[in-house]
Amino acid sequence: MSEAMETAVLELRHVGKVFDAGKSTQFRAVHDVSLTVRRGECLGIVGESGCGKSTLARMITRLTDVSEGEVLLCGRDISALRGRALRNAYRDVQMVFQDPYSVFSPRTSVGTFLEDGLVYHGILRRREARQEAKRLMELVELPDELLDRFPHQLSGGQLQRVVIARAVSTRPKLVLLDEATSALDVSVQKQILKLLVELQRLYGLTYVLIGHDLAVVRTIAGRIAVMYAGAVVEELDAAELEAAMHPYTRMLLNSVFSIHDRGRKIIDLEEMRVSHGHGGAEGCPYRERCMFAGPVCAKRRPPLEEKRTGHSVACHNIRAVRVNEGQTGND
Amino acid sequence: MEILTVENYSITYDGVKNAVDRVSLRVEEGEIVSIVGESGSGKSTLLHGILGLLPRSAAAKGAVRVLGRALAEMKPAELRKLRGEEVAMIFQDTGRYMNPTSRIGAQFRQYLRCHGDYSNPECDAQALDLLRRVHLADAERVLRSYPFELSGGMRQRVGIAMAMALKPRLLLADEPTSALDVTVQAQIVRQMIDLREKYGTTIILVTHNMGVAAYMSDRVGVMRGGALVELGPTERVIHAPRDEYTRKLLGAVIELDDEKMAVVAV
Numbered sequence: 076m077s078e079a080m081e082t083a084v085l086e087l088r089h090v091g092k093v094f095d096a097g098k099s100t101q102f103r104a105v106h107d108v109s110l111t112v113r114r115g116e117c118l119g120i121v122g123e124s125g126c127g128k129s130t131l132a133r134m135i136t137r138l139t140d141v142s143e144g145e146v147l148l149c150g151r152d153i154s155a156l157r158g159r160a161l162r163n164a165y166r167d168v169q170m171v172f173q174d175p176y177s178v179f180s181p182r183t184s185v186g187t188f189l190e191d192g193l194v195y196h197g198i199l200r201r202r203e204a205r206q207e208a209k210r211l212m213e214l215v216e217l218p219d220e221l222l223d224r225f226p227h228q229l230s231g232g233q234l235q236r237v238v239i240a241r242a243v244s245t246r247p248k249l250v251l252l253d254e255a256t257s258a259l260d261v262s263v264q265k266q267i268l269k270l271l272v273e274l275q276r277l278y279g280l281t282y283v284l285i286g287h288d289l290a291v292v293r294t295i296a297g298r299i300a301v302m303y304a305g306a307v308v309e310e311l312d313a314a315e316l317e318a319a320m321h322p323y324t325r326m327l328l329n330s331v332f333s334i335h336d337r338g339r340k341i342i343d344l345e346e347m348r349v350s351h352g353h354g355g356a357e358g359c360p361y362r363e364r365c366m367f368a369g370p371v372c373a374k375r376r377p378p379l380e381e382k383r384t385g386h387s388v389a390c391h392n393i394r395a396v397r398v399n400e401g402q403t404g405n406d
Numbered sequence: 407m408e409i410l411t412v413e414n415y416s417i418t419y420d421g422v423k424n425a426v427d428r429v430s431l432r433v434e435e436g437e438i439v440s441i442v443g444e445s446g447s448g449k450s451t452l453l454h455g456i457l458g459l460l461p462r463s464a465a466a467k468g469a470v471r472v473l474g475r476a477l478a479e480m481k482p483a484e485l486r487k488l489r490g491e492e493v494a495m496i497f498q499d500t501g502r503y504m505n506p507t508s509r510i511g512a513q514f515r516q517y518l519r520c521h522g523d524y525s526n527p528e529c530d531a532q533a534l535d536l537l538r539r540v541h542l543a544d545a546e547r548v549l550r551s552y553p554f555e556l557s558g559g560m561r562q563r564v565g566i567a568m569a570m571a572l573k574p575r576l577l578l579a580d581e582p583t584s585a586l587d588v589t590v591q592a593q594i595v596r597q598m599i600d601l602r603e604k605y606g607t608t609i610i611l612v613t614h615n616m617g618v619a620a621y622m623s624d625r626v627g628v629m630r631g632g633a634l635v636e637l638g639p640t641e642r643v644i645h646a647p648r649d650e651y652t653r654k655l656l657g658a659v660i661e662l663d664d665e666k667m668a669v670v671a672v
Contacts, residue, residue, distance in 0.1 A: 262659070
């Protein structure tokens with residue numbers, strides 16, 4: 076374990092985010108999240124809208140303040156940095172968002188966009204930056220004629236490549252990919268994922284990939300953390316995804332449509348109850364939607380516990396889930 | 407019975423390129439047909455054309471016949487009757503087509519009264535019934551809510567309930583699950599299949615999600631650059647695609663059991 080500690084690029088210790096919602100009420104968007112990402116690793120964070128995954132990402136990149144806990148980047152707590160120290164820390168953590176058009180100023184050319192990052196962080200002077208921008212374009216397999224173009228003249232896929240080029244240009248320690256391929260067409264999506272994997276190999280980059288599509292996350296993530304209502308409910312190796320134990324993860328898996336699913340998958344509406352509560356402060360946040368919820372689930376929040384090596388689950392009723400899966404498997 | 411016939415149908419914007427390019431499609435009553443394709447392939451424009459919802463800048467050529475009647479020859483009053491009573495449409499974000507300042511219940515009343523002579527209590531009773539059919543748990547509360555008070559998935563179900571209010575024979579669904587979470591998507595898919603089972607509703611689904619299309623449709627059509635490049639029974643299109651582009655598109659779909667792209671560094 077100590078070896079893992081030494082090489083951890085990112086370590087989250089009991090990180091939480093509390094928003095003020097009205098005069099005397101508070102909303103806890105992220106609840107006690109502890110995660111470790113080692114160098115060269117890709118951690119996938121999956122969950123549905125409103126589960127807190129993007130808020131978590133924004134805390135790691137310090138785009139929003141950290142309410143509770145510590146965010147350690149290569150062993151150094153960045154959760155309380157201000158001013159110049161924070162600015163320097165930004166260089167080490169880069170982020171790629173879902174919609175590349177929202178990242179650009181419509182009046183900034185692609186070349187200037189790439190140069191700005193390098194100049195801002197004092198890596199190169201403006202004059203040298205153009206040459207580096209050309210190299211970066213080559214890296215993400217774009218022709219360098221595009222350097223003089225403006226965002227609206229590029230396709231979404233091309234633009235996302237430019238964003239990725241800028242993200243890696245500062246040689247960051249960590250790159251956060253927040254639904255980075257979700258807005259792209261399927262054929263483009265796969266190309267971008269391949270590019271990300273290629274860059275990871277080339278530079279030994281460390282990724283945190285945030286997404287809602289389990290299939291996409293699984294293809295490039297080594298480990299996967301599943302979030303529900305602000306908390307991590309399961310963490311496991313991506314290769315072990317089929318062995319997921321938490322009822323929520325099971326339901327997510329069951330919601331993915333494969334092109335070979337015709338007539339095979341059964342969608343049970345009763346199983347997919349919709350609830351909008353975060354379950355209150357006490358008890359399991361998932362209990363209102365959970366078909367296995369018992370009395371204990373309302374009383375105590377299940378802790379995230381390691382059930383097998385490298386596989387942690389926060390659920391009181393794993394045995395019940397397993398029995399049920401066994402039954403449906405025999406049908 | 408043939409419920410929809412599209413013949414050599416093209417749509418041009420400002421006389422430039424064909425957004426829809428000589429598409430022909432026949433749909434039988436009770437069928438579920440999916441049209442898949444990437445953004446800009448014209449799949450959504452085609453669907454809008456079928457219901458006569460194109461902007462003024464668009465020019466359509468060719469023929470669309472709904473229930474044997476040519477769309478181009480219909481008078482506004484006839485079109486109004488057709489929409490809702492015979493053909494209904496749901497959109498990617500149905501909430502955007504609702505009135506933000508009016509409660510769901512009031513919008514149901516307005517919708518029903520456009521098409522028939524109903525009293526308020528009759529409208530409410532029917533709305534409650536419809537909302538329960540789409541498995542909305544707290545139907546009374548939903549009726550009293552404004553659109554912004556509901557989640558995207560709930561609004562989409564309200565949209566489906568409203569679309570089904572007059573038991574249309576044809577439902578046009580334009581990316582109805584694309585903005586939704588995967589678990590909610592599964593529910594909406596199930597509900598559309600239920601509609602066909604219970605009422606024999608014909609459904610034309612436009613989607614970019616190949617998995618959803620494969621799961622729920624009898625036939626799948628693939629569009630590219632405005633043209634319908636392939637159309638056939640789902641099994642055949644998925645397992646033995648004839649068109650090169652269909653093959654490419656299917657190859658790009660990322661599946662849960664795909665091989666990993668990356669080996670994790672140790």
